[in-house]
Amino acid sequence: MKIAVIIPARYGSTRLEGKSLKILAGKSMIQRVYENVNRSQVVTDVCVASDDERILHAVSDFGGRALMTSKMNQTGTDRVAEAAETIGLAPSDLIVNVQGDQPMVKPEHIEAVIEPLLSDPGTEMTTLAYAITREEEISNPKDVKVTFDKNGSALYFSRSAIPYDRDGDMQFDTYKHLGIYAYTYRFLKIFKSLPEGKLEKIEKLEQLRVLENGYGIKVVVTEFDSPEVDLPGDIARIEELIAAQEK
Numbered sequence: 001m002k003i004a005v006i007i008p009a010r011y012g013s014t015r016l017e018g019k020s021l022k023i024l025a026g027k028s029m030i031q032r033v034y035e036n037v038n039r040s041q042v043v044t045d046v047c048v049a050s051d052d053e054r055i056l057h058a059v060s061d062f063g064g065r066a067l068m069t070s071k072m073n074q075t076g077t078d079r080v081a082e083a084a085e086t087i088g089l090a091p092s093d094l095i096v097n098v099q100g101d102q103p104m105v106k107p108e109h110i111e112a113v114i115e116p117l118l119s120d121p122g123t124e125m126t127t128l129a130y131a132i133t134r135e136e137e138i139s140n141p142k143d144v145k146v147t148f149d150k151n152g153s154a155l156y157f158s159r160s161a162i163p164y165d166r167d168g169d170m171q172f173d174t175y176k177h178l179g180i181y182a183y184t185y186r187f188l189k190i191f192k193s194l195p196e197g198k199l200e201k202i203e204k205l206e207q208l209r210v211l212e213n214g215y216g217i218k219v220v221v222t223e224f225d226s227p228e229v230d231l232p233g234d235i236a237r238i239e240e241l242i243a244a245q246e247k
Helices: 029-038 053-061 076-087 107-119 185-193 198-203 208-212 234-245
Strands: 003-009 045-050 066-068 094-098 125-131 145-148 154-158 175-184 218-221
Touching: 003 029, 003 076, 029 045, 029 053, 029 094, 029 107, 045 053, 045 076, 053 066, 066 076, 076 094, 076 185, 094 107, 094 185, 107 125, 107 175, 107 218, 125 145, 145 175, 154 208, 175 185, 198 208
Parallel strands: 003 045, 003 094, 045 066, 125 218
Antiparallel strands: 094 175, 125 175, 145 154
């Protein structure tokens, strides 16, 4: 069975154009993502899926593998699905979708997100959550929150703070959703074929499409954060984290 990490990376971004090629502590963001996931001992294939020659050339320059995908892809899932077809995966092979703006991703993230797929044949899709330690992330809509049941099945994803403490007298963890997914190739094709959901359209969160259509997502809590680079101001913070990590 193959375990392929596919990193969707487009050049156009309304908040930070060309962010995959932004330099973070001496390396491009896409190189940091690629090298970090490639350190995992369980991964059999790693590739970047992009629609821009500049990103493909950057990946090639550091010795990575990149695939050109259609500019018509509407979502990262569409881009990952096209790359998976090009690679030639079998239905039971596993795909890990790591966003190209997560330069702090670790091999431990990869191993954690695929574990339910390996141990439970009934699981088709998984993702990661992290107990928020920076209070501002609870109310910041760019940091997506997730709630899940006692068995770890996702109940809802939102840009709002969930759950909401009505009386303000309870102590509990609020979990941030990390944009790392894993699925069987069989389920990825199902996901790609699902119609856009109402909640997805409201929240602008593609994973809600899975829940709205009656499928489950297993949530794995990790002790490691994987902050994303969404805005220019995020770069300095990530560079500080990288410097602290590399000491």
